[in-house]
Amino acid sequence: MLDGLLDAKRWEITMAEMPALWEGFAFTLQVVVAGLLISLVLGTILGVFSTTRSRVLRLISRIYVEFFQNTPLPVQVFFYYMAGPRVLQMITGAESPVRLSAFAIGALGVGLYHAAYISEVIRTGIESVPRGQMEAALSQGFTRVQSYIYIILPQTFKVILPPLCNQALNLVKNTSVLALIAGGDLMYNADNFVSTYGYLQGYIMACVLYFIICFPLAILVQWLERRSKRRPRAKNIPGITPAPEPAKEA
Amino acid sequence: MEIFTPANVSFIMAGFLKTIEISILAIIFSVILGTVLALVKQYCVGKLSPFKWLVSAYIELFRCTPNLLWILFIYFTVKGSDIFISVLAFTIFTSAVMAEIIRGGLNSIPKSQFEAAKSQGFGFFASMRLIILPQTFKTIIPALFSQCTTVIKDSSYLAGINVMEFMFSAKVVMGYTSDLSQVLLLYGFVFLLYFVLNFGISLIVRAYQRRVVAA
Numbered sequence: 011m012l013d014g015l016l017d018a019k020r021w022e023i024t025m026a027e028m029p030a031l032w033e034g035f036a037f038t039l040q041v042v043v044a045g046l047l048i049s050l051v052l053g054t055i056l057g058v059f060s061t062t063r064s065r066v067l068r069l070i071s072r073i074y075v076e077f078f079q080n081t082p083l084p085v086q087v088f089f090y091y092m093a094g095p096r097v098l099q100m101i102t103g104a105e106s107p108v109r110l111s112a113f114a115i116g117a118l119g120v121g122l123y124h125a126a127y128i129s130e131v132i133r134t135g136i137e138s139v140p141r142g143q144m145e146a147a148l149s150q151g152f153t154r155v156q157s158y159i160y161i162i163l164p165q166t167f168k169v170i171l172p173p174l175c176n177q178a179l180n181l182v183k184n185t186s187v188l189a190l191i192a193g194g195d196l197m198y199n200a201d202n203f204v205s206t207y208g209y210l211q212g213y214i215m216a217c218v219l220y221f222i223i224c225f226p227l228a229i230l231v232q233w234l235e236r237r238s239k240r241r242p243r244a245k246n247i248p249g250i251t252p253a254p255e256p257a258k259e260a
Numbered sequence: 261m262e263i264f265t266p267a268n269v270s271f272i273m274a275g276f277l278k279t280i281e282i283s284i285l286a287i288i289f290s291v292i293l294g295t296v297l298a299l300v301k302q303y304c305v306g307k308l309s310p311f312k313w314l315v316s317a318y319i320e321l322f323r324c325t326p327n328l329l330w331i332l333f334i335y336f337t338v339k340g341s342d343i344f345i346s347v348l349a350f351t352i353f354t355s356a357v358m359a360e361i362i363r364g365g366l367n368s369i370p371k372s373q374f375e376a377a378k379s380q381g382f383g384f385f386a387s388m389r390l391i392i393l394p395q396t397f398k399t400i401i402p403a404l405f406s407q408c409t410t411v412i413k414d415s416s417y418l419a420g421i422n423v424m425e426f427m428f429s430a431k432v433v434m435g436y437t438s439d440l441s442q443v444l445l446l447y448g449f450v451f452l453l454y455f456v457l458n459f460g461i462s463l464i465v466r467a468y469q470r471r472v473v474a475a
Contacts, residue, residue, distance in 0.1 A: 080458035082413035082418075085427050089447050096440050179324075186326035190420045199333055213333045217325050224324035224444050 024086060027203055028139050031212070034199030036217050041116040041185045041195060042223075046178060050123025056125060057132025078126035084187050087119040091191045112193035124181045131177065135170035160247060172234040179227040183220070195246035196220065238256055263442040264449075276453060282343060282425060283412045286350035290411075293351060308407070315359070315413065322356035328417045333411045337408030342423045346415070354373050354411055358392045359463065361407060363402035366392070388457025397457040410459045416454075426450065 059071035078086070094115070095107035102108060139162055146158035189197035200216035203209070297315050306314040322330070327350075334349040369392055377387035397404070419428035430450045434443055 062389045077451075077455065079450040080409070080413075080462065084416040084429070085450055085454065086449075088419075088427065088431065089381055089451075092434070092438070093443055100440070123306075156354060183324075183326040186328040187417070189311065189328060189419070197326060197328055197332075198459075200329075204332070204336060210333075210336060213329060213336065217333075220325045221321070225320065228320065228324055232297060 013190055020207075020209045020211055021040075023207060024203070024209060024215060027207075029224060030199045030203065031196065031215055032217060034150055034196035037083075037113070037194055038185050038188075038196040038233070039223070041113060041120065041188065042182050044113070044117035045120035045185065048117060049124035049177070049181065052121065052125035053128025054132050056129035057136065060129065060133045071084075073125045075129055078123050079130075083119065083123045084190055087115060090115045090119060097254050097255050104144060112191070114189060115165065115191065116166065116188045116193055118156045119187060120147065120184050123184065124177055127177050127180075128174065130171050133174045134173075135166045138164045138169045164242075168238045172231055172238055174236060175227060179224055179231065182223050182227070186220075224237045263433060263437050263439075270438075272429050272433060272449075275424050278343075278424060278429075279412065279415050280457075282346045282350070283408070283420070283421075285343070285347045286354060286411055286415075287408050289347065289351040290354035290358045293355035294362055295393070297355060297359035298321070298362035298366060300366040301384060303384070319356045319359055320399050324355050324362070327353050327414050328420060331421060332419055332446055333348050345421070346418050348424075350411060350415070354407065357407060357410075358404075361400050361403045362396060365396035365401070368399050369395055377464050404470055405461055409461050412458060413454070414463075426453070440469040 054075055056071045059067040060075075062068065090110065094110050098104070098110075099106065108252035143161055143165065144157055146156070147161040152161065185195055186197035187199055188195040192198060196216055196219055200212045203212035297319065300311050301315045301319070304315075308345060328355045331346075332350045334345055334352070338348060342347075360457060361386055365452075369418065373395065374387065377391045415425055416427035418425050419431060427450065430446055434446055436441065
C-alpha cells in the first residue's frame, strides 16, 4: 500500500482536501485549550487537596487520581459518549437524552483524565519545597507574599514546569481519542479522507499537523528540564538584596 | 435482558486475554527495539553519527504524534492478523518512548563503571551486556512498569480498528442491550478489570521502590 506515495496526482487531491484537515486541526486546538484549562484548574485543586491535613480531602484526591490514571482514556470517552446522555437525562429528569457535543466530550475527556496526572505533578511540586524554606524566608525579613514570590514559587515552578508541559504534550496527542467517536477532530478528518480516497497521504498530513503542535512543546520540555538542573544563582532583587558591589577594576 | 450470560462473559474475557497478550508482546518487542535505539542514540558518534540523527528523528517523530495515528497507519498499510498489526503498531510507537527511558537509565550509570569495564578488557558489547545494561534496567524499573500501564491502557485505542480486545468486545456485547442499567454494569465491569490490572502493577512498583529505598 506504500505505492502511490510519490504519485503527484494523489498529492494534488490531498492538497485540495486540506481545508477539511485544517478544520480538524482548528477543532483539535480548541479541544486542547479547553482540556488544558479543565485539567489545570481541577489538577491544581486536587493537588492542593492531597497536601492538606484533612483526611477526607486527601482521600478524595487519591481516589480520583487512582481511578483516572489506572483506566484507559478511550474507555472513559466511550462511556461519556454512550452512557453520558442517558445518565444526564436520569439525573436532570429531562424528557430525552441530554445531547453532548463532541467538543464537550473531548474537552471533558482529556481534561478529567489529565487532571489526575497534573494533580500528581502539583503535589510533588508542593512537597519538594521544605517547610523550612518559608520559615527561613520569614526570619530573614521577607513578608509572606515576598517569600512566596521570591523563595517558594520559583522553586516549585522549577520542579513542576517540565512535567506540566509534558502533560500538555500528551494531552494534545490524546485528543485524537475523539476520532473513535466520530468527533470531527484532526485525526477523524484525516481518517475520513483516507477511507474516502484510499490514499495514505491523509495520515501523512495528519502526522505533519500533529507534529507542528507537539514538536515545539517537546523542545520546550527539554529546555525546561535542562534549565531545572542548573544550580540557582544569586539574584539581584531591587529593594531586597543589598546593592551589588561595583565591579573591581582589573 | 440479563447481559452477564456465560457466553457473553467468556466472550468479553477472551477480549481481556487478547488485550493482555497484545500488551505483553508489544512491551517485550519495544524494550528490545528501544534498547537498540537508545544505544545508537547514546554511543554512535564520529563517523557513525548519521545513525544517531536518524534515531533522534525517529524518537521525536513518535513522541510528537498520537498513538492512534500509527495504529490507523499500520492498519492501512500492513496486511496481517489482528495481533500482528496491533503488536507492530504498538512496538514502533512504544519503542521510541522506551528508548528515552533507557537512555535516562544509561545516563544515571556512573562513568567509572564504563572505565572499570574497559580497564578490565571488556569490549563495547560485552561491557554493555554484562555490566552496564543490567544496572540500567534495575534503575529504570519504575518508569518501565509505568510504561507497561500506558501500553495496557492505550491498547483500548485498538477498538478503533475493530480488534477484538477488551474494550471492543465489551462494546459488541453492549450492542445487544438498550437497558441503561445493563450498560452501566458492563462499563463498571470494564473499568474494574482495567483498574485492577493497572493498579496491581503500580502497587508492585511502589513495593519495589520502597524495598530499594530501604536497602
